[in-house]
Each structure stands twice: as structure tokens, then as C-alpha cells.
Amino acid sequence: MGGDTPDPVDADFNYDYYLIRKGGLIFAGVLFLVGIAILFSKKLNCGANRKAKPASTEK
Known part of the structure; x- marks a missing residue:
């Protein structure tokens, strides 16, 4: 009586x-x-943010 037939809605x-x-x-x-890569990209600067060091004025 309906127990064997699947419901057409489902x-x-x-x-x-x-x-x-x-x-x-x-x-x-x-x-x-991707998360691991983001964490390591902040620790490893492969030339992206290198700035020249100011010349020392001390003798």
C-alpha cells in the first residue's frame, strides 16, 4: 500500500x-x-620588498 514505491517529490x-x-x-x-602558502609568503621575502640600506655616516 505505498511502502514500496518511492515518493515522486524525492x-x-x-x-x-x-x-x-x-x-x-x-x-x-x-x-x-593556500593557507600554508600565505603563511610562508609573509616570512620569505624573495626580493619583493628589498630596500637599499642607507649609507652609514659613521667612520
């Missing part, structure tokens, strides 16, 4: 949970690597 919501989990883990990994 027919569009068949999620592939493996694909959603895999995509979420990849997204989280990319965000983690």
Missing part, C-alpha cells in the same frame, strides 16, 4: 555521497595548501 534528490565527500576533501586540501 526522486530528484539522489546524491552521490562518495563524490560529494571526495570533492569536499579535495576542496579542503586546496584551502589548506
Whole structure:
């Protein structure tokens, strides 16, 4: 009496949970690597902000 047939309202919501989990883990990994890169970019100045040292006036 209706227990075996799926409800037509829920027919569009068949999620592939493996694909959603895999995509979420990849997204989280990319965000983690971007965060690490931002942290290290502030510590390593590879010539971007080098300023000439002022000449010393002491003898």
C-alpha cells in the first residue's frame, strides 16, 4: 500500500555521497595548501620588498 514505491517529490534528490565527500576533501586540501602558502609568503621575502640600506655616516 505505498511502502514500496518511492515518493515522486524525492526522486530528484539522489546524491552521490562518495563524490560529494571526495570533492569536499579535495576542496579542503586546496584551502589548506593556500593557507600554508600565505603563511610562508609573509616570512620569505624573495626580493619583493628589498630596500637599499642607507649609507652609514659613521667612520
